[in-house]
Amino acid sequence: MRIGVVTFPGxxxxxxxxxxxxxxxxxxxALWHNDPDLRRVDAVILPGGFSxxxxxxxxxxxRFSPVMRSIVAAAGTGLPVLGICNGFQILxxxxxxxxxxxxxxxxxxxxxxxxxxxxxxxxxxTSRFSVGQELxxxxxxxxxxxxxxxxxxxxxxxxGRIVARYLNGNPNGSQRDIAAxxxxxxxxxxxxxxxEHAVEALTGPSTDGAGFFTSVLAHLSAGxxx
Amino acid sequence: MARVxxxxxxxxxxxxxxxxxxxxxxxxxxxxGVESVRIGKRVEIEFAGDADLDRAREIAxxxxxxxxxxxxxxxxxxxxx
Numbered sequence: 001m002r003i004g005v006v007t008f009p010g011x012x013x014x015x016x017x018x019x020x021x022x023x024x025x026x027x028x029x030a031l032w033h034n035d036p037d038l039r040r041v042d043a044v045i046l047p048g049g050f051s052x053x054x055x056x057x058x059x060x061x062x063r064f065s066p067v068m069r070s071i072v073a074a075a076g077t078g079l080p081v082l083g084i085c086n087g088f089q090i091l092x093x094x095x096x097x098x099x100x101x102x103x104x105x106x107x108x109x110x111x112x113x114x115x116x117x118x119x120x121x122x123x124x125x126t127s128r129f130s131v132g133q134e135l136x137x138x139x140x141x142x143x144x145x146x147x148x149x150x151x152x153x154x155x156x157x158x159x160g161r162i163v164a165r166y167l168n169g170n171p172n173g174s175q176r177d178i179a180a181x182x183x184x185x186x187x188x189x190x191x192x193x194x195x196e197h198a199v200e201a202l203t204g205p206s207t208d209g210a211g212f213f214t215s216v217l218a219h220l221s222a223g224x225x226x
Numbered sequence: 227m228a229r230v231x232x233x234x235x236x237x238x239x240x241x242x243x244x245x246x247x248x249x250x251x252x253x254x255x256x257x258x259g260v261e262s263v264r265i266g267k268r269v270e271i272e273f274a275g276d277a278d279l280d281r282a283r284e285i286a287x288x289x290x291x292x293x294x295x296x297x298x299x300x301x302x303x304x305x306x307x
Binding site: 060093099100102103106 | 236
């Protein structure tokens with residue numbers, strides 16, 4: 001299965017995301033912000049970092065890049081897309097996910113190993129987890145506070161679209177402790193913490209992050225055999 | 227040339243911790259009586275010809291402001307130095 005990882009100017013975690021894909025059994029494919037060609041990938045990851053310097057707002061400029069036009073169109077027809085950190089911000093700016101991510105309430109950049117609770121397994125990226133499962137995954141952001149109006153938050157809750165919440169302390173002031181959400185169809189997921197940094201014991205606090213990548217590979221294999 | 231100024235502000239219901247930090251710093255400067263501070267962005271758009279408010283509004287709506295969290299106002303600036 002071919003998993004594309006987009007590199008924007010200012011991406012930081014594209015290398016780790018590609019490595020995580022490889023470690024979990026997928027074929028990683030480099031995608032470039034200025035090239036609309038998705039290279040026949042089966043899924044796409046938008047990695048963490050500071051695309052286009054985070055100028056104007058995080059993700060605001062990246063949203064208009066040629067590769068994003070292709071990704072928005074493909075996501076509409078079911079392509080699995082995972083946005084991590086800056087990638088989550090880009091997905092919100094591109095209106096693939098509702099809400100927005102703004103400056104941490106305490107203004108500090110927060111970098112720590114964070115406990116999460118899985119809230120939804122009905123997505124292409126979380127099917128291998130179980131609801132209520134706890135994950136230890138690094139979080140590192142300055143603008144990770146998820147905000148949306150109350151009606152949108154209620155809709156996310158009612159639809160089971162909150163994918164993960166922060167446990168043992170909210171690192172950025174996110175509304176309703178939201179760490180990850182999904183779209184209605186479940187193919188698009190945005191997550192603020194970094195599962196790609198938690199796929200091997202040598203460098204991560206756990207290997208809990210691997211589940212996101214093995215989930216999408218299982219999802220794609222299931223699709224291929226039906 | 228004509229200039230349109232776009233002011234972008236966080237919506238009132240969105241917490242502005244940067245503004246709060248500024249407000250909290252004021253008493254240490256001996257500057258009292260301020261109830262709150264909110265921080266926004268000012269964007270100046272120069273048009274080659276006449277000011278095109280409709281075009282400026284489109285630019286603000288599509289890119290300069292995120293309507294989920296921000297409001298914007300715009301006006302033509304006269305009498306450029």
